[in-house]
Each structure stands twice: as structure tokens, then as C-alpha cells.
Amino acid sequence: MSVDDRQDDGTGHRSSPTGPRVAPPRQTPSPFAARAEARPSPPPPPRQANVASPTRIFRFSLPSIIIFVLLLSSVAIQAYRDLSRPGAWDFWRETYIAASMTSAVISDVDLDGSGHGRRALAISGKIGSASASWFRDRLSEARLAPGDAVLLSSPGGALNQAAIMGEVIRTHGLVTAVATADAAGKLRPAACASACVLVYAGGLTRYGVAGSRLGVHRFTTSAPVGDPLAEAQRIQGMVLGYMTKMGVSSAIVEAMSQTSDIRWLSQKEALALNLITKPVDQP
Incomplete structure (x- = not known):
């Protein structure tokens, strides 16, 4: 039997021998805590896409670098070969840097x-x-109509280019004259020699302006060829076919072949060769 050592305090309650026991205070829940508990928790942050870092994007493997260098080298070699051909550099320069001819519309x-x-x-x-x-x-750009004119003043140059220019003039139905003109349209005598004569020959009507000069000579090539004689004959045949097509006498080829220097034709000679088709007395 155990002995209860608690003592009665007179009210019917027993107290502990060490002193009265005090019940802990009852805690009233805070309304703010309730609100905090009721508040939903924030959603988790969205997951970021798996984006490669910049250093990873621009990372090249050694084989890809080698392939790129080889491709670049092949392009450079081909460009060098193209520009090494006779006249290629002149063509590139005239096309993209500066033309060798100038023009004006009157x-x-x-x-x-x-x-x-x-x-x-x-x-x-x-x-x-x-x-x-x-x-x-x-x-x-000039918007010339058939019957309009091309005025020429040139020492010559590339034979094949001159023949194409003459063909273009004939296709457009234009006339030609060896002359220059001021802004008011006043003509001045000029000279047209060598390959320029082929451009002049393209005119449907070829005006002979008084004081202007037409010069011819034997055509040669500066490009290396295996047989210079055969090349000279080929050029002569090309010039003969072109001039005949344009209505110029075939005798002009003979006049050209007589000298490698410029031979200036008199107006009488040019008329006899049908190079000039309409003389003009006054410039």
C-alpha cells in the first residue's frame, strides 16, 4: 500500500509537499497564425529550360575547324586562279572599282x-x-530610242568588247558619230581609233563629222598563244566577218593589215569603204 504524502489544504485538494502546483496557462491561438496557416504556400519556381551556355554554343571541334580551313583555302585558291587569267584583274577592277570609260547624256x-x-x-x-x-x-539609263545617237571618242582597247558594243548599237537601232558635245548639244571633232572603229561601225547611220578622225591598224593579241600566225588569222577573220555584217567594205581589213601603227583615214577613204555613210560638213 502506497502512502499518499500529499496534504489537504482545507479545500478538499491535496497539495504537493513541495508547494502548490500551478496549471500552465491555456494558450489562445492567434488569429494571425490561423491566417498564416490558411494561406497557400507559393508555387515552386518554374524549371528553366536546358539552355546551353554561350561558350558551349560556339565551341568547335578540331575536325570542323580543319574542314572550314580547307574550304576557305579552296575558295581562295580558285579566286587566285581566276584573277591570274589574262585580263581577269582588269575586268574585276572595271566592274567593281572604276570603269575605264566615261559617259554623258546630251x-x-x-x-x-x-x-x-x-x-x-x-x-x-x-x-x-x-x-x-x-x-x-x-x-x-540614257533611255535612247531608235534613231538616237552614240558619240564616240576613244583610242581603242579590247577588240571583243568593242564588237559587242557595236552589236548592241545595231540591235537598238542607233546612229553613231565620232565627236564630243557640250551641254547645249554643240558638236566638237574627236578621234576614234583601233577597236573604237568597230563600235562606230555598229551605227545604222554613221555620221562623218568634219574634223573628226578614224584610225585603223593591224590587230594583235597580248595573250600567250601557241601559234601567233594562226591567232592573227583568226582575229583577221573575225574582224572581216563583223565589218561585212555591219555593211562596211571588206577592203577595210586590207587597210588595217598594212601597218601596226595607227593609219588615219581621210574622209574620202572612209566614204569609199562605206565606213562613213553620211558626211557632215560642219561640226
């Missing part, structure tokens, strides 16, 4: 003194490796 030129003006494109300078393409562009 709105009213009276070629024959009749008082009837026409639109004209005056071109001057050396006929270069890309002059035919340049000439087409200038014609397009």
Missing part, C-alpha cells in the same frame, strides 16, 4: 545641221575588259 544634238535634235549618249576613254557590260548599263 538631250538635244543636231548631227547633220538640219535643226532636228536627237538624244545622244557620249562615251569616251579606253575600251576595257568590262566595257560592253558598262555600255549596256549606260544605254539603259
